[in-house]
Amino acid sequence: MTQSIVVQVGQCGNQVGCRFWDLALREHSSINKKGIYDDALSSFFRNVDTRAGDEDCSGLSGKKIQSLKARAVLIDMEEGVVNEMLKGPLGELFDSKQFITDVSGSGNNWAVGHKVYGSTYREQIVECLRKAAEQCDCLQCFFLIHSMGGGTGSGLGTLVLNILKDEFPEVYRIVTSVYPSAEDDVITSPYNSVLAMRELTEYADCVLPIENQALVDIANKIKLMSHSGKVGAIKQETAIISGQGGVSVQEKPFDAMNNIVANLLLSLTSSARFEGSLNMDLNEITMNLVPFPRLHYLVSSLTPLYTLADVNIPSRRLDQMFSDAFSKDHQLIHANPKHGLYLACALMVRGNVQVSDLRRNIERLKPSLSFVSWNQEGWKTGLCSIPPVGHSHSLLALANNTCVKPTFMELKERFMKLYKKKAHLHHYLDVDGMEQECFTEAVSSLSSLIQEYDQLDATKRLIMEDAPRLNIAV
Amino acid sequence: MSIVTVQLGQCGNQIGQELFDVISKDCHNAQGQSNKTETEAYRACSQERFFSEDHGKDTPSARAVLVDMEPKVISQAIATAAKSGIWKYGEQSFFCQKQGSGNNWANGFCVHGPRHERDIMNLVRRQVEKCDRLSGFFTMMSLAGGTGSGLGTYMTQCLRDTYPHSFILNQVTWPYGTGEVIVQNYNSVLTLSHLYQSSDAILVHENDTVHKICAQLMNIKQISFKDVNKVIAHQLGSVLQPVCTSDGTAEYKRNPLGDLMETMVCHPEFKLLGLRNIPQMSDTALAYSAFTWPGLLKHLRQMLIAHAKMEEGIDWQVRPPLPGLPAVEKFTGNKESRFNTSLSNLLILRGKDVQSADQGAFADPALYTSWRPPGSSITTWRTPIAFNRYEKLATLVSNSQLLLKPLDSIVGRAWNMFASRAYVHQYIKYGISEGDFLDSFTALEQVISSYSNL
Numbered sequence: 004m005t006q007s008i009v010v011q012v013g014q015c016g017n018q019v020g021c022r023f024w025d026l027a028l029r030e031h032s033s034i035n036k037k038g039i040y041d042d043a044l045s046s047f048f049r050n051v052d053t054r055a056g057d058e059d060c061s062g063l064s065g066k067k068i069q070s071l072k073a074r075a076v077l078i079d080m081e082e083g084v085v086n087e088m089l090k091g092p093l094g095e096l097f098d099s100k101q102f103i104t105d106v107s108g109s110g111n112n113w114a115v116g117h118k119v120y121g122s123t124y125r126e127q128i129v130e131c132l133r134k135a136a137e138q139c140d141c142l143q144c145f146f147l148i149h150s151m152g153g154g155t156g157s158g159l160g161t162l163v164l165n166i167l168k169d170e171f172p173e174v175y176r177i178v179t180s181v182y183p184s185a186e187d188d189v190i191t192s193p194y195n196s197v198l199a200m201r202e203l204t205e206y207a208d209c210v211l212p213i214e215n216q217a218l219v220d221i222a223n224k225i226k227l228m229s230h231s232g233k234v235g236a237i238k239q240e241t242a243i244i245s246g247q248g249g250v251s252v253q254e255k256p257f258d259a260m261n262n263i264v265a266n267l268l269l270s271l272t273s274s275a276r277f278e279g280s281l282n283m284d285l286n287e288i289t290m291n292l293v294p295f296p297r298l299h300y301l302v303s304s305l306t307p308l309y310t311l312a313d314v315n316i317p318s319r320r321l322d323q324m325f326s327d328a329f330s331k332d333h334q335l336i337h338a339n340p341k342h343g344l345y346l347a348c349a350l351m352v353r354g355n356v357q358v359s360d361l362r363r364n365i366e367r368l369k370p371s372l373s374f375v376s377w378n379q380e381g382w383k384t385g386l387c388s389i390p391p392v393g394h395s396h397s398l399l400a401l402a403n404n405t406c407v408k409p410t411f412m413e414l415k416e417r418f419m420k421l422y423k424k425k426a427h428l429h430h431y432l433d434v435d436g437m438e439q440e441c442f443t444e445a446v447s448s449l450s451s452l453i454q455e456y457d458q459l460d461a462t463k464r465l466i467m468e469d470a471p472r473l474n475i476a477v
Numbered sequence: 478m479s480i481v482t483v484q485l486g487q488c489g490n491q492i493g494q495e496l497f498d499v500i501s502k503d504c505h506n507a508q509g510q511s512n513k514t515e516t517e518a519y520r521a522c523s524q525e526r527f528f529s530e531d532h533g534k535d536t537p538s539a540r541a542v543l544v545d546m547e548p549k550v551i552s553q554a555i556a557t558a559a560k561s562g563i564w565k566y567g568e569q570s571f572f573c574q575k576q577g578s579g580n581n582w583a584n585g586f587c588v589h590g591p592r593h594e595r596d597i598m599n600l601v602r603r604q605v606e607k608c609d610r611l612s613g614f615f616t617m618m619s620l621a622g623g624t625g626s627g628l629g630t631y632m633t634q635c636l637r638d639t640y641p642h643s644f645i646l647n648q649v650t651w652p653y654g655t656g657e658v659i660v661q662n663y664n665s666v667l668t669l670s671h672l673y674q675s676s677d678a679i680l681v682h683e684n685d686t687v688h689k690i691c692a693q694l695m696n697i698k699q700i701s702f703k704d705v706n707k708v709i710a711h712q713l714g715s716v717l718q719p720v721c722t723s724d725g726t727a728e729y730k731r732n733p734l735g736d737l738m739e740t741m742v743c744h745p746e747f748k749l750l751g752l753r754n755i756p757q758m759s760d761t762a763l764a765y766s767a768f769t770w771p772g773l774l775k776h777l778r779q780m781l782i783a784h785a786k787m788e789e790g791i792d793w794q795v796r797p798p799l800p801g802l803p804a805v806e807k808f809t810g811n812k813e814s815r816f817n818t819s820l821s822n823l824l825i826l827r828g829k830d831v832q833s834a835d836q837g838a839f840a841d842p843a844l845y846t847s848w849r850p851p852g853s854s855i856t857t858w859r860t861p862i863a864f865n866r867y868e869k870l871a872t873l874v875s876n877s878q879l880l881l882k883p884l885d886s887i888v889g890r891a892w893n894m895f896a897s898r899a900y901v902h903q904y905i906k907y908g909i910s911e912g913d914f915l916d917s918f919t920a921l922e923q924v925i926s927s928y929s930n931l
Contacts, residue, residue: 005576140575280702280703281487281657282487286580290580290581290900290903291658291659291660293900294900357699358702359691359698360699362656362688379890380654384657469892470895470896472888472892472922473918474922475926
């Protein structure tokens with residue numbers, strides 16, 4: 004069994020991370036009734052005997068759970084969020100060696116996070132990551148959680164990505180990036196996002212872009228549903244925005260949205276943690292979904308959003324789950340995969356679903372989707388037998404689709420609007436090591452990325468002929 | 478003689494477990510049919526072939542080595558076997574690592590293969606040493622994934638190098654046309670082209686076909702991988718369980734793999750074997766059905782010549798070309814040319830009144846390519862012992878154009894993808910070059926061309 008380490012950077016990263024750990028505990032405790040430390044738990048948690056002076060007994064799988072510690076590194080340049088988490092019920096999951104904080108914040112400035120804090124804390128970050136890695140028996144993946152708009156998450160977060168690539172080249176780097184809404188209150192967020200984008204394009208194995216506004220819309224939809232009472236009551240703990248059943252009692256303002264991201268990560272790793280009839284390990288994600296190294300942005304969607312309390316589920320609901328995964332309302336960014344061109348698509352199914360259900364739904368949905376000419380059968384599937392808490396089945400769809408392009412174009416536009424007037428530029432250029440070139444290079448990296456998607460999009464309506472086959476002399 | 482089985486990857490391990498299950502249950506069921514000596518001979522032969530017994534006090538252990546790069550599937554297979562109470566896997570006869578090959582053939586072949594060769598070959602050697610006489614190796618793997626296909630190919634080469642005089646039969650599971658692994662066509666092309674050099678014969682099961690069998694013949698509503706694997710195991714069992722030669726002596730064949738190769742693979746350019754069996758149905762339907770040998774063989778023959786993959790939707794219009802005329806309608810992909818030309822066929826008949834069954838319909842020279850000497854292309858093996866609760870069962874192993882179309886489609890899709898160089902960087906990372914890809918494509922185009930020109 005392999006292990007993964009979560010690296011949460013900045014305010015957003017830590018808030019999402021906090022929800023992730025809560026829901027991960029909830030998931031494992033609902034399956035693991037006996038309190039035995041098993042392989043599934045070991046992928047995100049260590050088992051530590053605190054009385055024996057923090058002695059690690061992770062290697063002793065099958066023993067009773069002593070005290071669980073998260074395989075995590077927490078980084079923030081303010082203390083607020085991290086401190087709050089340590090004081091809360093999740094505090095026991097972490098020890099002081101696992102976090103790196105400062106007091107003054109990055110002031111929404113990518114350069115401060117990346118260059119200033121980057122050079123100050125580099126050694127400490129490397130040390131912290133190495134420590135976490137040493138506690139793993141077979142480290143497979145780093146999950147970086149951060150936001151693109153601020154200073155710490157985007158600046159220092161992408162520096163961490165650099166460090167990971169240098170220090171652990173063999174370990175996969177999957178990044179969950181929260182993109183700012185168009186009406187973001189941080190005025191420099193386009194700068195920060197575009198500067199960060201370049202790093203993501205160069206150094207991540209794959210990126211799951213998530214848009215704040217899309218999360219808000221999904222959260223509102225569920226709330227509306229549960230208040231309308233039309234269809235019958237929703238089982239509260241099954242809604243993907245709900246943290247019910249976790250250890251955190253109070254709900255904080257962003258919790259609903261952050262729970263969605265936490266559920267995304269749980270579903271993404273479910274097949275690597277639990278058994279199933281068609282396993283899909285984490286290293287299969289990039290192998291199947293990334294045909295060209297730079298085009299590694301995957302649009303994700305989670306369905307169902309909730310389960311109704313009424314247990315007489317008509318069988319149509321299962322097919323509905325598959326249909327919903329391709330509708331634009333369920334995507335975690337504002338994008339419509341049906342209008343884009345698929346390079347590849349993965350369906351990660353959990354719960355009571357068989358291969359025949361998968362095949363039927365792929366056949367049914369295929370006509371409404373367009374795939375790139377050389378990957379007409381570009382489907383990857385995984386079947387994990389353990390469903391999320393309270394559900395009978397669930398689906399995570401990952402799409403490498405050109406429909407991410409509009410998000411990037413919009414970002415570029417907002418960047419150019421500021422950049423043409425050189426607005427706020429001096430805040431960045433004042434920082435040591437920050438040159439004007441960082442901006443030009445970042446924007447040209449983004450432009451060429453958009454162009455690559457353009458070229459693929461252009462093939463969409465064309466009828467591509469098969470490549471002429473090799474001839475064999477008879 | 479004994480066969481050492483090597484199960485590789487998730488698919489190979491799941492099917493392997495089902496295969497040993499069906500074999501040991503079949504041996505149990507064999508009791509009470511026919512006369513006692515006959516049954517005893519059958520059971521003893523099967524036991525020697527697939528199981529080793531430590532001093533006769535224990536449940537027999539399968540002569541198998543389980544290999545995967547990831548522990549979940551193997552531990553499940555071992556536990557399921559132990560639960561059956563009638564057979565088990567050897568205690569130390571498995572090898573697993575912590576991290577899978579990630580669907581990457583190159584990772585399995587170039588990295589995991591060389592790294593773990595010694596450990597795995599040691600396990601194989603220990604199984605070989607337990608055999609009084611070794612017939613050869615039977616490996617099970619999928620074409621789609623990374624461990625089964627990549628590591629499986631590497632281990633087949635190792636077996637060939639270490640045991641140059643033993644036979645190697647590779648069972649490969651052909652992926653669904655869509656929706657399993659995106660890089661499955663690359664992995665399949667790399668696997669098949671390499672296996673063609675080190676394997677004696679490649680026995681193919683297509684997931685799409687077996688899935689259809691489950692849906693249409695077995696009437697299973699919600700089909701799981703377990704159902705698919707059970708059908709594959711049933712078909713494999715019907716080939717590998719003991720059977721007598723046709724010349725009337727009630728002696729069970731001693732060298733199952735050698736005899737299979739001798740009858741089926743007459744030329745190294747033609748190694749792809751397909752399987753058809755009849756009847757195939759759910760247990761409940763089986764209880765209410767009765768069959769005659771002429772009826773079964775008539776259907777089976779038409780399935781063979783009309784490219785039908787199961788006993789449903791057979792095209793009865795297809796006829797062998799008239800003798801004397803050259804078979805003009807070669808494989809071109811159009812609908813007219815649906816006649817399937819064979820190189821050699823093996824008919825395995827099991828069950829009641831088996832001596833009365835007549836293979837005559839399969840002996841027609843028009844069924845075979847012109848350069849085969851008449852009479853040498855069809856072989857029949859029989860046993861009066863019924864297999865797996867089927868009162869009568871006919872299995873056809875065929876070296877023919879049956880697999881031409883699926884092969885052509887896999888190579889075509891992979892070639893299309895290769896033309897845009899998609900995913901190639903993932904293979905290069907582990908040490909496969911574009912040149913290696915080209916070599917594999919060339920090798921398979923050669924195979925396609927050979928089969929087309931039968």
